[in-house]
Amino acid sequence: MPSSCQEIRQELIECMLKSNCVLVKRxxxxxxxxxxxxxxxxxxCQSIRKSYAECRRGMIDPRKRFRGNATQ
Structure with a gap:
């Protein structure tokens, strides 16, 4: 997995592991x-998930491959 999305992925995991859905409801x-x-x-966590999805989509989009995942 590209390293540019790895940080967002880790942030999403940490956010979800602290949520009540995982901690309380198991x-x-x-x-x-x-x-x-x-x-x-x-x-x-929902906004982090959206950012992660956009990052992954940007890795596939040929227009963004040359420009990178930087936001405009």
Whole structure:
């Protein structure tokens, strides 16, 4: 995995491991993001997940491959 997305991925993991969905309800991270449990995920973790998805998408998009994942 490209190192540019690795930091965001690690941040997402740490955020989810601190959430009530994982700690209190004992769900897995994948279960927490499913539609019935999506309300239990903090908004901070949701925004990190969106950033991670954009980073991964940027690695595939040929227009961004030359420019990098830098935000404009």
């Amino acid at each position: 769900n897995t991270v994948a279960e927490c993001f499913k539609s019935e449990n999506a309300d239990d995920v903090p908004s901070e």
